[in-house]
Amino acid sequence: MEQATPGTLGAIRAWLAGILLLSTMWEDLPSTALLPRSMFDPATLGALQFLTQIPGFDSLLTNSTALAWLQGSTGVLLFLAMVGLKTRWVVPLGALAYLTMAGLFRSYSWFYHTGLIPAYGLLILSLTPCADGWSLDRLIRIGQGKSVVEPNRGGSVYGWSRTFVWIVIAIPYFLAGLSKIRNGGWEWWQASSVKGHLLNTTLNPMQFDFTATLRLMQGPDWLFSALGFLAVFGELLFGLVLVWKLARYVAPMLMGAMHVGTLFLQNILFFDLILLQVVFYDTARLRGWAARYLGRMDVLFDGNCPLCQRTRRVLESVDILGRLRFVNFRKLDRAEYNERHQLKLSLNEMEQSMWVVDDKAARSGFQGYRRMAQAIPLGWVLLPFLYVPGLSHLGAWIYDRIASRRTILSCDASCPHDFGPPPSFQRPPVSWPAPALAVAMVVFLMGCWQLHVEHYPFTSMGMFSWKIDPPEVKYVKAYALYNTGEEERAPFEQWIGAMGDSRYRQVLMRSFSSREGKQRCRDFLEACRDLPSESAARSVTGFRLELWSWNYEIDAQNPDHGNILVAQHFQ
Numbered sequence: 001m002e003q004a005t006p007g008t009l010g011a012i013r014a015w016l017a018g019i020l021l022l023s024t025m026w027e028d029l030p031s032t033a034l035l036p037r038s039m040f041d042p043a044t045l046g047a048l049q050f051l052t053q054i055p056g057f058d059s060l061l062t063n064s065t066a067l068a069w070l071q072g073s074t075g076v077l078l079f080l081a082m083v084g085l086k087t088r089w090v091v092p093l094g095a096l097a098y099l100t101m102a103g104l105f106r107s108y109s110w111f112y113h114t115g116l117i118p119a120y121g122l123l124i125l126s127l128t129p130c131a132d133g134w135s136l137d138r139l140i141r142i143g144q145g146k147s148v149v150e151p152n153r154g155g156s157v158y159g160w161s162r163t164f165v166w167i168v169i170a171i172p173y174f175l176a177g178l179s180k181i182r183n184g185g186w187e188w189w190q191a192s193s194v195k196g197h198l199l200n201t202t203l204n205p206m207q208f209d210f211t212a213t214l215r216l217m218q219g220p221d222w223l224f225s226a227l228g229f230l231a232v233f234g235e236l237l238f239g240l241v242l243v244w245k246l247a248r249y250v251a252p253m254l255m256g257a258m259h260v261g262t263l264f265l266q267n268i269l270f271f272d273l274i275l276l277q278v279v280f281y282d283t284a285r286l287r288g289w290a291a292r293y294l295g296r297m298d299v300l301f302d303g304n305c306p307l308c309q310r311t312r313r314v315l316e317s318v319d320i321l322g323r324l325r326f327v328n329f330r331k332l333d334r335a336e337y338n339e340r341h342q343l344k345l346s347l348n349e350m351e352q353s354m355w356v357v358d359d360k361a362a363r364s365g366f367q368g369y370r371r372m373a374q375a376i377p378l379g380w381v382l383l384p385f386l387y388v389p390g391l392s393h394l395g396a397w398i399y400d401r402i403a404s405r406r407t408i409l410s411c412d413a414s415c416p417h418d419f420g421p422p423p424s425f426q427r428p429p430v431s432w433p434a435p436a437l438a439v440a441m442v443v444f445l446m447g448c449w450q451l452h453v454e455h456y457p458f459t460s461m462g463m464f465s466w467k468i469d470p471p472e473v474k475y476v477k478a479y480a481l482y483n484t485g486e487e488e489r490a491p492f493e494q495w496i497g498a499m500g501d502s503r504y505r506q507v508l509m510r511s512f513s514s515r516e517g518k519q520r521c522r523d524f525l526e527a528c529r530d531l532p533s534e535s536a537a538r539s540v541t542g543f544r545l546e547l548w549s550w551n552y553e554i555d556a557q558n559p560d561h562g563n564i565l566v567a568q569h570f571q
Contacts, residue, residue: 003154004162010133017082019118020098028497029071030064036523044107046456084135092126109503120168128161142313147422157427160434171445175461177235184467189228191221196468203475206267206502252277291322297358303328323375471553476508481542512547525570542571
């Protein structure tokens with residue numbers, strides 16, 4: 001087990017919370033209040049079914065304002081988890097709030113897997129000291145003059161914590177590959193079966209409308225077999241990232257490329273999984289290269305000034321690129337330093353303010369802080385306050401107010417007293433429960449697979465795991481009919497944002513298979529029809545659904561991609 005640093009673990013926490021925050025902002029939870037209650041299936045909530053027993057839950061489902069508050073609160077919790085404020089509380093609360101919100105979307109559609117793995121990771125991080133790096137909690141402790149863990153000193157507790165996160169990412173990939181072998185057999189990646197999976201989402205209504213698969217249909221069979229083979233064995237071999245350093249360089253890139261291919265070949269965007277691959281890479285070398293390329297600068301501070309010491313510690317914590325070199329001028333050969341940098345700084349000038357020295361110039365006070373803000377990514381958000389006229393005057397006033405609290409303790413370089421930061425504390429090394437927890441996580445996830453568990457948020461990762469045989473795909477075309485006599489593809493995801501990512505497609509398909517499914521579909525279409533029209537002169541009066549079938553092996557040259565089996569009209 002490799003050691004990791006507090007900064008690495010904190011960065012993983014910020015990254016996972018950021019992914020879930022993007023997922024939350026992407027959604028439109030209040031619009032679920034527009035959906036008919038006949039579409040709501042409490043069984044899809046799985047382990048969260050207890051929510052339906054809470055008084056007022058039914059009212060929540062129909063109250064768009066309350067749903068907006070739930071989504072907004074989830075976003076706030078995830079943002080706080082990302083920046084690391086009250087980390088111990090907001091990390092688990094943010095993950096649970098996200099799973100609750102995501103469960104409501106699934107209760108109107110089906111159990112899909114987007115967003116689950118980052119949520120697993122965030123829940124695991126709530127059991128770790130993930131606030132020790134890259135967090136406002138850390139900066140607050142520094143500002144209060146308290147001791148913190150050194151951000152770049154490795155420790156086994158951080159190494160095991162990172163391993164826990166790797167497990168909840170790697171094992172689901174491994175299980176997805178196993179599911180394809182178990183459910184589809186060793187011939188899952190045959191060209192005919194792979195074509196069926198790709199065409200199923202290309203031809204059905206989807207959020208995106210890429211047609212790359214249709215253009216590839218005339219290509220050789222070995223191309224589709226190769227795509228299927230790479231998908232299965234890429235997922236199976238992904239588990240090697242837990243034990244092989246080389247795999248952590250190669251496998252995440254391959255999986256990221258596979259998910260990008262899924263977007264263009266299946267019209268499905270797993271943006272969370274694409275971004276998730278970053279957690280396997282150590283960015284220390286990249287940050288070191290950036291520091292050398294962009295250039296470093298000296299920050300001269302007064303080691304006898306407690307405020308300056310705290311300021312230095314804060315700036316060190318946010319200097320993720322390592323571009324700032326902090327130099328205590330009290331322990332500096334000032335004459336030699338002035339000569340080397342062609343400066344004429346006096347002791348009095350150094351005592352008045354921090355100085356920033358780079359290859360171009362020496363700056364002090366507010367000008368120096370503006371230069372440091374350019375070097376620190378977190379400082380980029382402050383640049384408007386530092387450069388825009390009017391706002392920059394406000395920034396200068398704030399700086400003067402803070403600098404006025406500066407005090408200098410009388411002591412020279414040989415002073416026996418220590419006015420530096422308090423000594424850092426160290427997390428104790430992990431005990432035996434850490435590896436036991438790692439094994440328990442693997443056993444639990446494998447148990448879900450073995451028992452075919454599909455109980456939200458637990459899953460055996462069996463998506464797209466069945467072999468397509470015979471080579472036939474059935475899909476639905478949905479048209480909206482207008483009072484003007486026009487008809488066009490029904491943009492359900494535009495009318496009801498909660499139906500984004502084509503979460504309505506199973507509702508449409510099931511209308512052709514059962515009376516209950518047809519009634520559920522009718523309720524959904526009536527809800528869409530009754531929405532306020534954007535134009536008084538043009539409104540929806542009904543819908544036409546067409547069920548198509550295409551044997552893409554026998555009838556490969558069909559320009560219409562199949563034939564209509566049946567059409568239904570809903571007025």
